[in-house]
Amino acid sequence: MILASRIPKPTSIAFQALLSAVTGPIFRSSLSAATLRRNRLQSFPTTFRPLSCHSHCRLVVTTCASSVSSSSSTSSPATQRETTSSLKHQITELSERKAARKLYNLLAEAEEAEDPLNRPDSSAYRSAIRSQLRLKRPDLALDLYRLRRKAQQARPDIVSCDVPLISSLLRMTLRDDLKRKDRSTAFEMLLEDLRHDCAYIANNREENRERLSQVMAVLLSAVKSLLESGEANAIPQLIEMARGVAEGGKNAAVEIGLYNTAIRMLGKNKMLESVFEVLDMVRLAQVKPDNETFEFLANAAVRQVRFVKGAVSMDTLPEPLGAEVAFVGRSNVGKSSLVNMICNRKALAYVSGRPGKTQQFNYFLVNERSPETQFYLVDLPGVGYAKVPIPVKEEWLRFMRQYLKHRTSLRIVFHLIDGRHGALADDEQLMQEIAGYGKGLQYVLVLTKMDKADKQRAKRSVMDKTRAALVRNGCSPDIPIVLTSASSRLGRDDMWRHMQGALRSLGSK
Ligand SMILES: Nc1nc2c(ncn2[C@@H]2O[C@H](COP(=O)(O)OP(=O)(O)OP(=O)(O)O)[C@@H](O)[C@H]2O)c(=O)[nH]1
Ligand SMILES: [Mg+2]
Incomplete structure (x- = not known):
């Protein structure tokens, strides 16, 4: 009855992980005749729904009620509607009287009713749980949710995963002062249900456009709540799920502000790796990043710099730290400007229209107070057209060659080339030298001042020419080329993406 062909191929390891939880039982229909008879759904078409349950999960088929005989049922739909409305009335009344415990008991007793049709349905549970949350009783809200979850195992009419409800519970659970242990058990349960929803969405993307965004919003706000409550352990799980959802493409788009908040909070908590994962999600979900996105990214990566x-x-180089990132290129190409852009600072490195401004290897120490993520940014003097005496220029060149070749802590060299002109003779010479320096060094080409070369064709042509120059000079054609502009701040994320490798090897989280 359940066809494997209806389940799209999972697109990622994350989804495979999510799906592995459900694929086993996919081929076992859990639809018994009794279940079908009990099915009271008025409007559901035939569809798969993941059923959250405690130790194992199953997919069940819910079927159009009209096609199902209800011969075993003693009550008519009219009686059931009456029951539901009477239950709802009592829920409202108890909620107004702030009788939280009685409200719980009401549902617990109704759940025991002999005739299944007299038991609370999804909407009764939802309104009772919401009332408990309004009454600031997350403990009872969670107890009701557990009751609902248990009922769900036997009753496919209860909506399997109610994202808005889970979202409210998550928020309240994390905000309220539940005991730490209770909170983490509750959190695990809610997360498990959300995971099932993610798996369901993975299988049914098209039908779930809205749900994609909803789940994404819940996951991102859960990240925020967890960070606020100082419980970061579950974050990798959440992020993995969110990434799976983001792979649904632009359907998972929520406003950039939510992603930005997650980036800011993760950055504050020094979870740089997760910051980059959220950035990946932004790209996957095809959401346009804004200035805040990059500002928060820079703040996350560079907490202090001097x-x-x-x-x-x-001989005068400082003692090596874990890693070092160098900026090389012709004079005036924009090296110092790029260092400032990356660090989100205006005047950290001196910038000048006069070529030859930077006359020594300027070392900037990043993240001084976190030994595990600290590293050096090194702004080098320019090669080529510097208005300095030839012997001085030659001395810089000699020093630069020794440095690039022998500085073992050097992880990445960004070679900057003016995007308007492409690689000149000095650049080609540098390419040739770096090509011979061995594999340990990550080499990235950066085309600068792209704000001045804004025609799409010009960009393409300079990229092609640069790549040809790389190959001509013995470099791999796979060397990354990044387009940047210190004026428009283009390329900030790409620059950081490349640096991330070096930071990762420092053991940052
Ligand atoms: N339009 C534009 N101008 C830029 C950009 N980046 C740098 N500049 C300008 O280019 C000039 C040189 O910038 P610097 O950052 O000092 O260049 P540098 O490579 O460090 O130069 P040296 O220290 O002399 O080697 C300055 O006038 C900058 O304002 C850019 O992306 N767009
Ligand atoms: Mg400079």
């Missing part, structure tokens, strides 16, 4: 030293020879 100039520490200007070195003029190998």
Whole structure:
């Protein structure tokens, strides 16, 4: 009855993980005749719904009520409507009287009713749980949710996963002062249900456009709540789920503000790896990042930065730290400007229209107070057209060659080339040298001042020419090329993406 062909191929490991929880039982229909007879749904078409249950999960088929005989039922739909409305009336009344415990008992007793049609339905549960939350009784709200969950195992008419409800519960559970242990048990349960919903969405993307965004919003706000309550352990799980949802493409789009908040909060909690994962989601969900996105990213990656030293020879270099990132290129190409852009600072490195401004290897120490993520950014003097005496220029060049070749803590070299002109003779020479430096060094080409080369064709042509120059000079054609502009701040995320490798190897979370 359940056809494997209706289940789209999972698109990621994350989804495979999610799906592995449900695929086993997919081929076992849990639809018994009795279940079908009990099915009271008025309007559901034939569809798959994941059923959350405690130890194992199943997919059940809910079927159009009209096609199902209800011969075993003693009550008519009219009686059932009466029951539901009477129950709802009592829920409202108890809620107004703030009788939280009685409200719980009401549902618990109704759940025991002999005739299944007299038991609370999804909407009765939802309104009772919401009342408990309004009455600031997350403990009872959770107890009711557990009751509903248990009932759900036998009754496919109870909506399997109610995202808005789970969202409210998550928020309240995390905000309210439940005991830590209770909170984490509740959190695990809610997360499990959400995971089932994610699996369901993965299988039924098209029918679930709205749900994609809804789940994404819940996951992102759960990230925020967890960080606020200082419980970051579950975050990787949440992020993995959100990533799975984001792979649904633009259907999972929620406003950029929600992603930004997650980035900001994760950054504050020094969870840089997760920051990049959220950035990946932004891209997957085809949401347009805004200025805040990059600002929060820069703040997450660079918590403190200061100039520490200007070195003029190998002997005067500072003691190596975990990692070092260098910016090389012709004079005036925009190296110092890019350092400022990356760090989200205006005047950290001195910028000038006059070529040859930077005259020593300027070392900037990033994240001084977190030894596990600290590293150096090194702004080098320019090669080529510097208005400095030739012997000085030659000395810089010699020093740069030694540095690039022998500085073992150097992880990435960003080679900047003016995007308007493409690679010149000095650049080609540099490419040739770096190509011979071995594999340990990550080499990235950066085309700068792209605000001035804004025609799409010009961009394409300079990219092609640069790639050809790389190949001509013995470099791999796979060397990444990043387009940047210190004026429009283009390429901030790409620059950070490349640096992330170096930071990761420092053991940042
Ligand atoms: N329009 C535009 N101008 C830029 C950009 N980046 C840098 N500039 C300008 O280019 C000039 C040189 O910038 P710097 O950052 O000092 O260049 P540099 O490579 O550090 O130069 P040296 O220190 O001399 O090697 C300055 O006038 C900057 O304002 C950019 O992306 N767009
Ligand atoms: Mg400079």
